[in-house]
Amino acid sequence: MDRKExxxxxYIGKRLLQLIPILLGITLLSFLLMNAGTAxxxxxxxSRTGAAFTEEQKQQMREELGLDRPLPEQYAxxxxxxxxxxxxxxxxxxxxxxxxxxxxxxxxxxxTLTSVLATILLAVPLGILAAVKQNRLLxxxxxxxxxxxxxxxxxxVSLLLIYFFSLKLGLLPVMGSSGGWKSVILPTLTLxxxxxxxxxxxxxxxxxxxxxxxxxxxxxxxGVKERKILFGSVLKASxxxxxxxxxxxxxxxxxxxxxxxxxFMWDGVGKMAVDAITMRDYPVIQAYVIWMAVIYxxxxxxxxxxxxxxxxxxxxxxxxx
Numbered sequence: 110m111d112r113k114e115x116x117x118x119x120y121i122g123k124r125l126l127q128l129i130p131i132l133l134g135i136t137l138l139s140f141l142l143m144n145a146g147t148a149x150x151x152x153x154x155x156s157r158t159g160a161a162f163t164e165e166q167k168q169q170m171r172e173e174l175g176l177d178r179p180l181p182e183q184y185a186x187x188x189x190x191x192x193x194x195x196x197x198x199x200x201x202x203x204x205x206x207x208x209x210x211x212x213x214x215x216x217x218x219x220x221t222l223t224s225v226l227a228t229i230l231l232a233v234p235l236g237i238l239a240a241v242k243q244n245r246l247l248x249x250x251x252x253x254x255x256x257x258x259x260x261x262x263x264x265x266v267s268l269l270l271i272y273f274f275s276l277k278l279g280l281l282p283v284m285g286s287s288g289g290w291k292s293v294i295l296p297t298l299t300l301x302x303x304x305x306x307x308x309x310x311x312x313x314x315x316x317x318x319x320x321x322x323x324x325x326x327x328x329x330x331x332g333v334k335e336r337k338i339l340f341g342s343v344l345k346a347s348x349x350x351x352x353x354x355x356x357x358x359x360x361x362x363x364x365x366x367x368x369x370x371x372x373f374m375w376d377g378v379g380k381m382a383v384d385a386i387t388m389r390d391y392p393v394i395q396a397y398v399i400w401m402a403v404i405y406x407x408x409x410x411x412x413x414x415x416x417x418x419x420x421x422x423x424x425x426x427x428x429x430x
Contacts, residue, residue, distance in 0.1 A: 132402055132403070140184050140187060191399065217379065220297065224296075224300040232305040232309045233312055239252060239309065240317045251313075256306070261303070263300070267368075308351075312354075315347040325342070356411065366379050378397060
């Protein structure tokens with residue numbers, strides 16, 4: 110094993126050790142919040158079933174669920190069960206939470222992949238074009254459209270898309286996933302318009318920053334063609350910024366875009382979380398919070414590793430530390 114691989118493994122181990130307290134803190138916070146209300150799981154189960162439990166029955170159920178024990182002990186038992194893959198049972202459906210969660214995950218992953226792909230196809234070319242045509246009509250038009258797209262909330266964009274493409278033109282299904290590949294177009298566009306509008310401006314700024322550096326002026330003075338400078342040097346140097354933006358968007362999308370999934374009745378983890386919050390299904394809410402924490406921590410870790418691999422300045426900084 111050479112020195113570079115040792116440094117890389119040491120860096121990965123260091124980052125993992127830093128992330129463990131974050132995950133534990135998030136699990137503790139979510140557990141405390143779920144137990145902060147006046148009604149516990151027994152009270153919720155009583156209201157959901159419509160039954161009238163006696164106080165003796167409630168006490169017996171609390172003892173069976175371990176709710177009569179001190180909070181630290183409850184948290185420790187719950188955390189051990191989570192590591193074993195046991196997240197409890199849904200208070201509404203009665204199904205194991207982990208099984209229900211896994212069944213919803215493919216729909217969210219599918220929507221995430223299509224949205225990220227659409228964002229790349231929109232944001233990167235438009236950002237580059239706006240930078241190349243700086244302070245010209247096309248640049249002003251792209252910046253204006255990106256400002257409008259970034260200002261509109263997702264629910265409003267989704268309603269506009271439904272109105273024009275589904276109700277007026279009849280080209281796409283309104284909601285659900287029964288329409289095959291056509292069903293994913295509207296939720297994908299809803300998410301991609303917002304993300305692409307934001308990232309177009311950031312890609313433009315990253316490309317402009319590189320184009321104003323001395324090595325670009327030197328290449329132009331040597332007679333190197335603009336296309337070669339742009340695609341051979343500028344875009345390569347701007348990739349770190351683009352990768353970071355995409356990594357952040359992947360994290361938020363995998364967490365489930367609750368509003369969009371609910372509007373289009375897309376059966377993913379975001380819609381599941383909204384339904385669980387509405388019905389006070391505490392085990393499902395806790396599972397969703399854990400999923401969000403793991404996703405963001407994992408995405409940040411991967412992004413750091415990519416930075417560490419691609420940017421020598423990050424490697425030197427970590428070695429000095």
